Amino acid sequence: MMRLEQTPTQELIDRFTRIGEEQYQAIWVIDNARYNRLYREMQEIKDELKRRPGDERRALAKLYDHPNMQVRLMAAHATLAISYTAARQVIQSIADSGFLPYSADAGMTLLNLDNGIYKPA
């Protein structure tokens, strides 16, 4: 597999998307070991995008409309520091959906943003 630094941005976004879809399934069946592994993989992609000139995490905003709720949620997390209002709206819409357990994750994020526990960077 190509090293992350050499991987084109679009391919990183595609990987981000696939990982988010797998996270959705891991959360659904409450498989934390699998989820936490996927979380670390996604974190590496986010870090690589952030390192690129101009902070290419902003490219993840195109996933705000992705059909998979977990992909939308993680794309919003990844872009909160860049595009707070739009990203927060995505999180709010997931919280409002009431579709558990994803809506609970999103709802907690809103609370943690408001009380300062969560400081997106």
Next chain:
Amino acid sequence: MKADAARYLRPGSSLDALFGVEQKYNPNQPRVPAGSSDGGQWTNGASGSAQNDAAQSSGNIDLGNLPSFSDLFALFQIAPQEFDTTDDVQLAGDPPGIGHNGGPSLDPPEMPDERPRLRGDRVGFLKDAATWLGQVGKASVIGQLFLGAANNVEWLDDYQHTIQTYNDPPKTLDELQADVANPEKGYQIHHIMEQTAAERWGLSRSEIDDPSNLVRVPTMKHWEITGWYGRSNEDFGGQSPREYLSDKSASERYRIGLYALRLHGVLKP
């Protein structure tokens, strides 16, 4: 649902009508976001394809249209499964998957007639079943038919209540605490401040099991909340909530514990 499920109905009756009975409109049900080809249609939150046939217009149905119970058993596609003998390895076959992004179909989930060997497969079915029931309504005709069919699957004996209690409406804290005195199938006792972490933090057993820290919650909500505590979380700098709370005060643990109950639909806002 089998594609030819309509064969179980009397001639002239409609499967759509059967599914339309007592269909509940849920304004909070996820929709495919605008901008996609299915924009605005009902979805389960995972897939881009609108899947909720059941959310279409209602029809009237006469219970005389219903088939015999043995046919209903077939209607819900209770199917033998072949099991991998390797633990912790995804079964071969066609898991609800990444291809169409998995999650619960809005059709009745297929019932395995044997207990799935892998925990993830069991939990996946139970979640699918509970979520589907929440969407069609436990008291609807199709919901009752599903539960009747499930009643004849031996391994589900232990999980019938677990499926049904998942959609309990939220209660007040007083109600949840009072329920602790009335253990029932389908519910578990939950510690608002997680007990393992509280022990590590040096709380005594009597403090951990104090009535103020105990609530009775639907079993699968208990699983979900416990799962949330253990997942890496962006909010907490990549730590799990459990890790984040490890050096926090009892009041902070309690506060987060109440939020978790509320956001998972157990505690009334």
